[in-house]
Structure formats: C-alpha cells, structure tokens
Amino acid sequence: MSLYVDDSAVKHIEEKIDQGLAVRVAEGNRPGQSSSSCSTMKEAEMTTMAAIRMAGLSPADSGFKQFPAGGMRSSVDPKVWDERIANMTGEQLVEISERIVESSTDGGGVKVPKGLIRVAKVESVIRNSDGVDVDRKNTLVYLNFTTMTDGSKPGEGVESFYSPHLSGLDPEAIGRSLREKALASSKTVAFKGRMKGNVIILPGELSEMLIHSAGSALSAENVHRKRSAWLRKVGEEVASRSITIVDDPSDGNGMLSSGYDDEGVPTSKKTLVDKGVLRSYLYDSYNAGLVSMEPSGNGVRRRPEDAQGIYLDPIGIWPMNLVLAPGRKGRADLISSVDEGVVIERVSDPEVNPITGAFGLEVRCGGLIRKGEVVQQIDRALLVGNMFEALRNVSDVASDSTVVKHCIVPTVCFDGIELIGGG
Amino acid sequence: MTSEGAEFCDAKHQVLKGTSIRVVDASVRTLTEQTLGGVCFRARIGGSWGYATTVELDRKSILEACVRAAKNAKLGGAKGKKIPDMPSSDRQVRANVRIHTDSVPIEEKLAYVGDLDKAQKIDSRVVNSNSDYRDEVRTNTLVNSFGSSLKWEEVRVRLIAFPVASGDGRREMFFEIVDGTRGFELIKGKDVMAMGKSAGEEATKMLAAKKPPSGFMTCISDPKISGTLAHEVMGHASEADEIVKRRSFLTGAVGKRVASEQITMVDNGTIEGAFGTIPFDDEGTPSSRTVIIKDGIYKGYMQDLETAGEMGVTPTGNGRAQDFGRRVWVRMTNTFFEAGDWTLEEMIEDIKFGVLADRSISGMEDPVGGGFEAKTLRGFIIENGKITDLIRSFTLTGSALDILKTTDAVGDEVQLDGGNCGKGIEDFVPVSSGGPYCRSRLLVGGG
Numbered sequence A: 001m002s003l004y005v006d007d008s009a010v011k012h013i014e015e016k017i018d019q020g021l022a023v024r025v026a027e028g029n030r031p032g033q034s035s036s037s038c039s040t041m042k043e044a045e046m047t048t049m050a051a052i053r054m055a056g057l058s059p060a061d062s063g064f065k066q067f068p069a070g071g072m073r074s075s076v077d078p079k080v081w082d083e084r085i086a087n088m089t090g091e092q093l094v095e096i097s098e099r100i101v102e103s104s105t106d107g108g109g110v111k112v113p114k115g116l117i118r119v120a121k122v123e124s125v126i127r128n129s130d131g132v133d134v135d136r137k138n139t140l141v142y143l144n145f146t147t148m149t150d151g152s153k154p155g156e157g158v159e160s161f162y163s164p165h166l167s168g169l170d171p172e173a174i175g176r177s178l179r180e181k182a183l184a185s186s187k188t189v190a191f192k193g194r195m196k197g198n199v200i201i202l203p204g205e206l207s208e209m210l211i212h213s214a215g216s217a218l219s220a221e222n223v224h225r226k227r228s229a230w231l232r233k234v235g236e237e238v239a240s241r242s243i244t245i246v247d248d249p250s251d252g253n254g255m256l257s258s259g260y261d262d263e264g265v266p267t268s269k270k271t272l273v274d275k276g277v278l279r280s281y282l283y284d285s286y287n288a289g290l291v292s293m294e295p296s297g298n299g300v301r302r303r304p305e306d307a308q309g310i311y312l313d314p315i316g317i318w319p320m321n322l323v324l325a326p327g328r329k330g331r332a333d334l335i336s337s338v339d340e341g342v343v344i345e346r347v348s349d350p351e352v353n354p355i356t357g358a359f360g361l362e363v364r365c366g367g368l369i370r371k372g373e374v375v376q377q378i379d380r381a382l383l384v385g386n387m388f389e390a391l392r393n394v395s396d397v398a399s400d401s402t403v404v405k406h407c408i409v410p411t412v413c414f415d416g417i418e419l420i421g422g423g
Numbered sequence B: 001m002t003s004e005g006a007e008f009c010d011a012k013h014q015v016l017k018g019t020s021i022r023v024v025d026a027s028v029r030t031l032t033e034q035t036l037g038g039v040c041f042r043a044r045i046g047g048s049w050g051y052a053t054t055v056e057l058d059r060k061s062i063l064e065a066c067v068r069a070a071k072n073a074k075l076g077g078a079k080g081k082k083i084p085d086m087p088s089s090d091r092q093v094r095a096n097v098r099i100h101t102d103s104v105p106i107e108e109k110l111a112y113v114g115d116l117d118k119a120q121k122i123d124s125r126v127v128n129s130n131s132d133y134r135d136e137v138r139t140n141t142l143v144n145s146f147g148s149s150l151k152w153e154e155v156r157v158r159l160i161a162f163p164v165a166s167g168d169g170r171r172e173m174f175f176e177i178v179d180g181t182r183g184f185e186l187i188k189g190k191d192v193m194a195m196g197k198s199a200g201e202e203a204t205k206m207l208a209a210k211k212p213p214s215g216f217m218t219c220i221s222d223p224k225i226s227g228t229l230a231h232e233v234m235g236h237a238s239e240a241d242e243i244v245k246r247r248s249f250l251t252g253a254v255g256k257r258v259a260s261e262q263i264t265m266v267d268n269g270t271i272e273g274a275f276g277t278i279p280f281d282d283e284g285t286p287s288s289r290t291v292i293i294k295d296g297i298y299k300g301y302m303q304d305l306e307t308a309g310e311m312g313v314t315p316t317g318n319g320r321a322q323d324f325g326r327r328v329w330v331r332m333t334n335t336f337f338e339a340g341d342w343t344l345e346e347m348i349e350d351i352k353f354g355v356l357a358d359r360s361i362s363g364m365e366d367p368v369g370g371g372f373e374a375k376t377l378r379g380f381i382i383e384n385g386k387i388t389d390l391i392r393s394f395t396l397t398g399s400a401l402d403i404l405k406t407t408d409a410v411g412d413e414v415q416l417d418g419g420n421c422g423k424g425i426e427d428f429v430p431v432s433s434g435g436p437y438c439r440s441r442l443l444v445g446g447g
Helices: A041-057 A090-105 A171-185 A203-217 A220-224 A285-290 A331-336 B059-076 B106-120 B192-206 B223-238 B240-244 B305-311 B344-349 B400-405
Strands: A002-006 A009-017 A020-027 A030-037 A110-127 A133-149 A156-163 A194-201 A245-247 A270-274 A322-324 A340-347 A358-370 A373-379 A381-386 A394-397 A402-404 A407-409 A412-421 B008-024 B027-045 B048-054 B090-093 B126-128 B130-144 B149-161 B164-167 B170-173 B176-180 B215-221 B265-268 B289-294 B334-337 B353-363 B371-383 B386-391 B394-399 B415-423 B426-435 B438-445
Touching (some): A009 A090, A020 A041, A041 B027, A041 B106, A090 A133, A090 A171, A156 A171, A156 A402, A171 A340, A171 A358, A203 A322, A203 A340, A220 A285, A331 A373, A358 B371, A358 B394, A381 B394, A412 B438, B048 B059, B106 B149, B106 B192, B126 B192, B149 B192, B215 B223, B215 B371, B223 B240, B223 B265, B223 B289, B223 B371, B371 B400, B394 B400
Parallel strands (some): A009 B048, A030 B027, A322 A407, B334 B426
Antiparallel strands (some): A002 A009, A002 A110, A020 A030, A133 A156, A245 A322, A358 A381, A381 A412, A402 A407, B008 B027, B027 B048, B126 B164, B215 B438, B265 B289, B353 B371
16 A cells, blocks of 8 residues: 655555566576466466476576575564554555654645655565475555755755554654755755765665665675676675674564565575675575575565565565664764764765766765764765775764665765865 | 546556566576556545556456545545546557567577677676666556547567676776667667677776766766756656646746757657657557747646646646556656757867766756756766767766756757656656757766
8 A cells, every 4th residue: 555645635545456476497407487467377377388488498507506495494583564554544544644744844834745655565475396385474664755845945855764564653753854854955055165084974875875886796696797896805804894784684674574585595694794804795596506505595576665566576686684783873973073074964866886886976965064063054066986995984883773675774974985066 | 436436537457568588698597578467446536546456357356446446535635626628539559560579589589689698798808798688568458537448559679788897906887778669670670799799899998997077067968968967857847746736946937948048858758669659648648749948948847637637738648657556647758858050079179178978877856956967877088179088987967957058059969768767766667868969067076
C-alpha cells in the first residue's frame, strides 16, 4: 500500500497485490532464466518453459558450476516482520501522513509539496532441485517527504525513513525535522571560492556514496571481472583505521536482513573491512563457484524500499545490510570538533563512479563550519573527490547510525575532499 | 467504480515482455525472458485518486480491485477540479517496426551481442568487456469513463557496449549506446563490430585522461549533456503537477524571458523511432508536441488529465507511469533544444580557455531551486581555440536560468539520447533528451 501527499493533502492511495515467479534452469553448464508476474499454474508453467528454452539456447558457460546446495541452516534469524505493518489500513496511513503534515506546517511558512509512505508485506519461497527449501517473509515501511518554504527563494527539506518495523517511525519528529531542514535551506547562500579541509557527510548521502564505491568494490563479480578498485587487496589497508565495514543480515533493522539470500543460501555476519584492512568480498553462488568457495549469502534480487516486481531482476551481488561501524561522538560533537570545514546535508544525487571512485556532487544544502559551529548555510557548490581515497582519509566517525536503504551508516568526517564554488 | 462514487475512472491492462542478454568477457552471463503483466484500476473522487492493482485477472479479483480503488479515492479527501471531458476514442495501434523483436530468434540476438563483446577487446588493456541487449514489448489496453477503448503496442530496443580498461594502476570505462522505439532493424542496421571496437579504443584512451579543471568557466556541452539540461531542469520543472502545487521555479513563467533568444525547447512524444515516443500516454491521451521555450520566451507546461483540469488547458499526453502498478505522473517523452546555426568548430575557435563536455552519465532534477547538475563521462580542454587534452569524468553545475541566459552559441544539429527517467528516485519511464552543442558558462569540477 502506498500513500502520496501532494501539496499537503492526501492525493493518492494505492493498494497493490503482486505475485511472481523467477525460474533458473541449468542444462549441464548452460544456464537460462525467466521471470514473470504470475497468478495461475499455467503462467507458472509458461515461465518455467521459457527458462528451459533459454538454457537450451545459451552457450556453455565454463564458469557455471551449480546452483546452491540445500541442507544448510542459517545461524541468523532477524526479526523483520511487523504484524502492525502487515495489517495496516488506508485509514492508518492517512493518519500518519496527516501527523507529518501538521507537524511540518505548524507555525506557517512551510508546506509539504510531496510525500510518500509505502508499507508492504513480502512473502518468498525459494526452492531448487539441489535441496534448497526456504520460506521467508518480511515487512517494510519506506517514507520520503519533502517540505518547502514560502517566498521567492524557497528552501527545501527532505526526510526519509526505512525500516522493517513501524516502531521507530515518529511522524511528529519527522515533521519537525522536515520543517527545520526547509527553513535552514532557505537561508543558504551560494558558496564562493574553494576549500579543501574537513568535510562531514551525513548518513542519507553517505550511504549511497558507500554503496556505489565500497559496495561495488566488494562484489566478487567485479573482482572476477577485474573492475573492482579493491582487486587483489585482501589483507591490505584500503581505508583509515577508524573504518570497519560489516555485512550484518542478522540486524532486524536492516531492510534486506534475512537468514537466507535470494538464492536460498544461508547468510551470516561478515567483517569485510576491519579497522581499514580488507578482509573479504561478497559472493553469490556463481562467483563463489568460480573460485571454489562457498557463497557468502549475497545473491540478491530484491530492492530495499520496494515490494513490487522484486522477482523480475536476475541475481546480483549486494550487501544484505552494509553496516559502517559507528564511532563514539554524537553528530553535534563531531561538528564542534572541526575548526574549519563543511557539513554536507544534501547533494543533488550522491552518485560515485563505481570503478574509479570519482565524484563531483552538487551541494544543495550544507553548512560552513568555523571553530566548531555552523556559521552559514550554503548551496551552489561542487563537492569533488574520490571515494576510495576519501575512505583512506577519515578523520572521525560519529555514533548516529541511520538505516538508509540496505545500509546502516553514521555521519563521517573526511579530510581532503574539495569544495568548489562559483565566482 | 462509477457506482462506487468515482467521478472519473479508468482501467488499464498491461503486459511488458522482454528479452535481456548480457555478455561479459565473451561469455553469456544472463539470458532471460521477463514478463510483467497485470491490471490497474483508478478512481478519482474530489481531488483524490484511489488505485488498486492486481496480477490476478479472474472476475472476482477484478471486481474487488474496482471497489478498493473507489474506497481508496474516498479516503484521500483532497479537493480538486473536475477532469476535463475528453472525446471518447476507439483505436488500436501496432508498433511501427520493420522487424518485430518477437520474430527474431534468440540465437540471432545472441550473435549480435557476442560480436559486440568480442570487438571491445582491442588489446590487453581492456580487462573487462560488457555488452547488454534488451528488447521490450509493451501491450496496453485502456478503457475509461469517457467511453474510450484503446489498445496499443510499444516496442523498444537497446544495445550497450561498456568496456573497462586498466593500466598503470588506473581503471577507466567508456560506453556506446544505441536505442529507440524500433524493432530489430535498429541492431541489424548497426555495425556492432565497429561500435564495440570504438568503445574499446575510447576506454583505453581514457587511461591517459587528465584530472579535469575546476571552477567557473566556458563550457561546450555535447548534444547529450545539452539534453540533460533540457530534461533535468527545464523539463522536470515544466511538468504541470509541479506547477499546480507551486513547487517549480517556473511557476508563473509563461510569457517571460528565461533564456537567450537562441533557445527553443520542446517535448515531442511523436518523433518516429525516438526512445521516449508513445502513441498515447498512460491515460489514453494521444502524445503531442509541446513548445516549452520559444526563442528564449517561456511558453507552457506538459499536462496530464488532472493538471489540465486544474489549469483549464488541454492535456498534452504526458501522463505516464512506469508500469501498470505505479502512479501516473506528468512526465516527459522526448525533450530537447532545437538547432541553432553554429558549427562546433565556430564555437571552439573563440574560446581562450574552457572545456568540451562529452557524454552524459546522469543528471538530477531540481524543480524547486532551478539548479542544474550533469555528470559527464569525459571531456576535452579547449585552449586558444583548439581542443587539447582529454580529461576524466566531471560534473557541470549552475543555475539553469543563468546558464540559458548566458548561452551564446547553439549548434546546428540535434541528437537525441535515450534513457529511463525517474521522478525523484522512482517511477522510471523511457524517454529521450537531447539538443545540439551549446556554449555557456558553468561551474565545473571532478575527482
């Protein structure tokens, strides 16, 4: 079920029932696959026949060994089902949205042009002819709202929430944050000149930057294809000592946390980068087979914030729940420890080149820090650097771990990223 | 749905069926057939919509979905103007393709993708070759409370070469794409060996590319990056739902000068073969050509049924959804700047120092602030009227209106670039964007 707010009013309510099937077939070492939305036995048979046809047409792939073998029980069993989400009604969604809108607009001068709340229950069955037999279910709530101030130079606030549970969702707090962000953003001035120093990046933006860079470099597929920036670097230092990265599917707060991946392979908690040293990569069954290893339980079809059509895409390698270990300082303490720098609150799109790590991100809202205090909100600047280099130059990590998609990351302070303004 | 109180309603059945082939390092990594099908019911009461979608097509499931759609519309309670009355229409449209993708054996598709992949490995510096092929046939059936009954088909094909080169501790990539609302004739008409070889050569050249300069400077955007500006900033901000809720910096801009007089920009869903071309939008309105900017003066917005009702204008055929299970929004089709009369050589020759931006990787809209951001795959330094060094990926940014007002040269040839466009971070629809080479002043920087 999804609810959309347009211009502070409930505009759309959608109820969706989806069901589908993904079939993989191997004829010797010739794999084929097919996926389809599906509600009848006839459609299931057609999907299966299509997969068989694809395998028959596929050339032999010497890299393909076998699909995962069954019989292994997972040692992790995260609690990712919330009965309240499973039974949520349209009326309850309307109430949540109204509380967010009221809290955002209380005091005037701010409106809610856009908002989305999505709740879903997902049930999956994974079976294969080698004995995999897994039943799984999870719930999810995903929320994304924007606010906007009145006036000729409006400020914009954005707030997201990701969780398998309803319990952490505080509509009033989200509304207040949206309001504060929009008001702060309305006070921005275009950054002039350039600065290279401490750059603090908040979790909402950092999570994407981390997934695009470290997430990509950790993929055994990218390692095998020689396009990983961390190729042949296991045992070597790839990041600062303050950086520890774990894939933790046992954490019940993770959006993709599960005892089994989407191939039915048991998952486990894995340390990928330990105090800056690369320890291992992530494997699906195909790439594990290439190096005669066991898959790590990272074959993924699903998307963290969506429940529709999640059977359609082929298996790819992704973290189930990428956790960047938190530090000890709160976010405010991290900012107050910086003599001169900038805190990046929102960029246009936190995209990083997954192969080179390079990025150039338009800053839409940030704060200049002087002697431990944010003295001016800024925009119209470019944040320029390389994420793989940035991970080697981390000066501090905060304790404010936040769930964003399939990551849980805190605020991080980097050294050496450049901020470039016009003029 | 009308008996449940719907003031307007429609039902759309859709099947999206496609073949995906991915060849990596000369072996077939993915060979799959994908089908997504189902039905969506929409009901509008007051200013709120209720949707119900299902993949179960028995009579009981369908009737239940209709009731749920109307119930959800009642829950919203938003105010709104009436959907404008449209003439009913009864039409069937087949895709205008010469070689339908359904008629081409998979073996033939595999052979083209395999050739494309082999051709990328021009030497040992190309450490990884990637070749993606995807075709998709969308079959749509729509009925609505105007009495319309429409059935139409859309066929799209896309082929991508994406090599990665490595040397001296560096890795760089390049890509070549061909796409369109065409059948397999698009692939047959392409020299895939030349396409792959060219991509491989360009990837290896990237290993010598220098760090891009940074700062405010003169920039010539190639047609694809000009298209990113047209699409991401001026296009998204001209979607009338953003105007109705006063979220766009172009609210109230009709009749005002927003660009230099060399700039004319349109959205045109009727261009034969372009990736964003559609016979009807997802509400059954025929696609059309909408002039957004004419000689620098802002002219108007793209509309769906609802925004046309709110603004008292005619819908333009821009109500689009990713698929039957997703919300209809006002969306673009093929959005581009029209040609001027400069050649690229003329644009370059009077630049003392600047950059030529080559190929768009991505961009992001900013309807509130009017900012522009485009990430380029690479570029070239221009010094004293000549192209000198190749430079790595960088980002261009600035205020869209400042950029368009400082645009002092518009090239004489338009090219379109296909892709999938999201509204925010979801709801992707096939579109194209483009324009000619354009010269303006922007903030540039890259890592």
